[in-house]
Amino acid sequence: MGPILLAFFLAALAWVLVAGAALRERHPVVFWYLTGYPLTVVRIVRTWRRVAQLNDFTVSRGPTRGLLGELVVTGDALKPIAPRISFPKATRTGASVEVRLHPGQTPAVFISAADALAHAWRVHAVRVTSPERGLVRLVATAGDPLKRPSLAAAPAAHLSALVGILESGGAWVMNLRKIPHWLIVGATQSGKSTLLARLVAQLAPQNVALVGVDCKGGMELGLFNPRLSALTTCRREAVAVLGALVTNLQDRMRVCRDAGVRSIWDLPAKERPVPVVVIVDELAELYLTDGTREAKAQAEQCSTYLLRIAQLGAALGVHLVVAGQRVGSDLGPGVTALRAQLSGRICHRVNDPGTAEMTLGDLNKDAVVVAQAITADEKGTAVCTGAEGGWDRARSHLTTPEEARRTAAKYSDLTPVLRDVHRALLLAATPEVES
Structure with missing residues (x-):
């Protein structure tokens, strides 16, 4: 009986181990x-x-x-x-x-x-x-929940995007109503572009105008062109579009003042202008110049317009999502002022400590240390600020360019027409077409 009982015990133990491994793989929470x-x-x-x-x-x-x-x-x-x-x-x-x-x-x-x-x-x-x-x-x-990022359930909300998972296991949500403006930094292949693709895919089905500013010829944001109300591909076009948005802000202020309210969200739904999300890919392209007078003037105009939008946009429904490989005061004096207005911060792996410090240092020194520890193997992993203060490690959900392209095309019929912005973009592009 001894050998038989031992065999049964070993067989039962093996089944328990196999069942435990299967349970851990399929139902880790249980x-x-x-x-x-x-x-x-x-x-x-x-x-x-x-x-x-x-x-x-x-x-x-x-x-x-x-x-x-x-x-x-x-x-x-x-x-x-x-x-x-x-x-x-x-x-x-x-x-x-x-x-x-x-x-x-x-x-x-x-x-x-x-x-x-x-x-x-x-x-x-x-x-x-x-x-x-x-x-x-x-x-x-x-x-480590970031090794297998699954999307935790989160309530659907206007101007809210479920972009990934937090290290705590909760949903990583970018809510533009709670945090109106965001700064996203990350080196090449760190996950910055994937996060932008996820953000666009989440906002595409919503009643929102998306404006792309991509001075690298539109290589990144051009994938989403069917769902963009405007796309600028050079600094001259960016100046025109950002200037038109600032003018649009003034019109929205006038509407709110006439109605006796302090925000477009206090207006009746039928009178409320459509929210606008301005996505800037590679901030440095707007600020770095070749030294010519025209380039310097354009960079200064872009800086002024972005700062103006950041200061006034929250209550008027115009939001900024600014991304770049590096952010530093050496780009220009306006960068530090703009950074102060972008209360949402996301820092992927960066190539220099100064960018991590510029992104997170004014909020939490501990977050800077954690961000600098992100390795090249942790693609999509970032340190982000939360709506209630503090910070978290997080990882974005993988959204391929093809998935984002299909989503943009699917919801292209929802693209709002911003007439003043569209007109300004056409006027800025005319000299380039004629040449």
Whole structure:
């Protein structure tokens, strides 16, 4: 009976392992709740006191100085007391623990120990936040959700685009109503163009006018031309179109003033002008010049128009999405002023630390360090700001150029006509046609 029972036991164990592997592959959330979460709870509870002591989370009510004969001895007090923690709460991608701080403690020591906590609990990462004074929340992520980005469900909203997944497992949404203007940076092959393609594909079915500014001859944004209300391919055309949009802003201000409202969203739906999203691909092409007087004048005009749109566009339904391989003050004095108006920030892998600092440094220094750690193998991965402040690592959903092209063609009949913008573009293109 002994060998037979052993054989049955080994066979049962093999089936359990096979079933567990299949469950983990097909239903990772269910596998996490049934297997990963209980094991993680045990590790957190068993290791907390030791981890707290090793990472200086503990305090002691005893004195740190004492008398030894006629000598004063200084050292660590005995009987260290670890901060009190809540029972680990399960999430779809990990677990969260709340820590009640001792008087005088700050979240800084927990932030610096995040990697040590992840190692002790055998999880992918631990994020540290402080929702209120005296309280720290430790959010452990069991695995890296960015390796297999699936689209989490998110409510459909006007001027909102579901572009990928956050490291926390939530939906990565670019909501232009909440964050009206965005800055996207990334080196070649970092995922910047893929993100723009996803954004256009998500906005195409909506009641919105899309205006493309692509001074690289339209190579990138030209794929979406059927759904664009206007596409500029050189700086001269960009000056004309951006200038027409600024004039359009003034018309919208006049409508709001006459109606006694402060935003187009307060107007009746029938009187509300169509929202406009201006997508600028490669900002440097607008600012860098060959030194001629005409080129400098065009660059200054573009800078002024973009800044004007960023300052006034949020309430008037004109939004900016500005992308580039690098962003720095050396492009011109207007870049820093424009950056300050673009509250939405997305930083992919970049080639120079200055671009990451320019993109995220004024919001969060920790985010700069994380962005600089993105490797060439992590295509589509970025550090992004959230609607409620803070930042996250995220990865965009893969949208191929062909998919974006088909989507643009499918919804081409929804393309609004911006008559003043279209007229300005035709006038700017006329000299080029005649030559």
